[in-house]
Amino acid sequence: MRKPEWVRKDGFHLVGIERYTSAGPQAIRLAWDEFLDRIGEIRHSAEPQVLYGYEDYTRDFKMIPESFPQFYYLAGLEVEKAEDIPKGMASRYVPPATYALFRHEGPLSEVASVFHYIYQEWLPSSGFEMDPRVMGDFERYPIPVTDRERAVVDIHIPVIPASSEESRRVEIVEQPELRAAVIRSERSGHGTRLAWAKLREILGDHHALEEAGEGLVFIPEWQWATGVRELWTGVKVDSFDGLPGDLDRLELPARLYARIAVKGGRSDMDDAYGHLNDWFTVSGYKRDTAEGVYGFEANRLAPVNPFEIPADSIEWFDYDIYAPIASPGIDALQDPGRREG
Structure with a gap:
């Protein structure tokens, strides 16, 4: 195209x-x-x-x-x-x-x-x-x-x-407060898989892991300007109480995100990231890249857990990208479909 x-x-x-x-x-x-x-x-x-x-x-x-x-x-x-x-x-x-x-x-x-x-x-x-x-x-x-x-x-x-649901690719969603138990790693597919394996080892049969429908990868938005160097891989938890001490903890406030789905091969993944950047350019909304702000990817763990497939072998992706939204720009005159996440 x-x-x-x-x-x-x-x-x-x-x-x-x-x-x-x-x-x-x-x-x-x-x-x-x-x-x-x-x-x-x-x-x-x-x-x-x-x-x-x-x-x-x-x-x-x-x-x-x-x-x-x-x-x-x-x-x-x-x-x-x-x-x-x-x-x-x-x-x-x-x-x-x-x-x-x-x-x-x-x-x-x-x-x-x-x-x-x-x-x-x-x-x-x-x-x-x-x-x-x-x-x-x-x-x-x-x-x-x-x-x-x-x-x-x-x-x-x-x-x-696009305003119609059939044509729209990016949704504005209101995401509630999010707590996650995470492992920090280098920014790479191999690094996130090592982090996931370590997370499973530490959590064992903890209910947060057993009940997880998504594996989360958190991106430090403030690093985009100089190149993202690290990621945090984990799962959502209701509370930090009782978690093993050698896990990191992330707590994200309730806020707005731009959400786009990735479903397909590597070209589809690249296209989704490119479209998300274009959407911010066109919509008038601004991506929040302030210090301490995280975006994240929510990877569906079924029917296939992507973290259990080697990074150089995976050919199919099924996850949602959540990019944090700062205050709307002057051209964001209409909400193209706000949803609650």
Whole structure:
């Protein structure tokens, strides 16, 4: 799957020639022809050499089977202020948003196929959806197009985390206070398995181990900036009373987490971690990496205990990642599905 970059852009104004595409893609070509003839009339341009093509889906948008979509298209420039607009031109304000940016380098004739990939393949399975506060996308041409076969086009799709349960991959959950008996180890699959074996040896037939449905691996969030060096592997306990003295103890306060499931092979695991990072970028929520804050992985122990499979042999993963959430950012305007963990 082709991966986008993530770009945050403040609100901005465009001025240019606008046409409705009821006559098909030729309406877009006519808009560009007239715009390029009149580009010198636009005042207050922010970047005179950078051109925009804006698709507005807020007015009279129609999807007709076997036909070109109908929408308003504006070929234009970004301006510092929408004033002194030339006669026959239009201005549009684009609200602030986070964008999935797909760069196309090649023939202009292939831009349509990139849009097809984005909306037919990438977006439906991405865990994101178009930002309803914008409902439009745009192409940005960062350098002048002097050769139609070697154009550089940055396609911007405004997105937010998906709102439907079918499409959503990250849940915001309220996790109650958590106590765990743990063993500290180096950060490696081999290290966590040694820690689990030691935990079992120390706890023996302790009810916390016998009743555990999940094996927990705790991650020191404050180490992400310099590289996580150590982990704590253990099980949930109701109380620290009566635990053997050579076990470490972790106590996490009740708080919010971003939770994503990992179920599959190593590529699925890598994809889940990547999507979680993208989610924090897009959602406006901030990951809490303050000193003393832990995230954790909750590994299901049945039907197969992953800690009993050698790290270099395991091929299937089944666990949930819990990433601690700091206070929401300014763009976390809606809760995309809060749950109690």
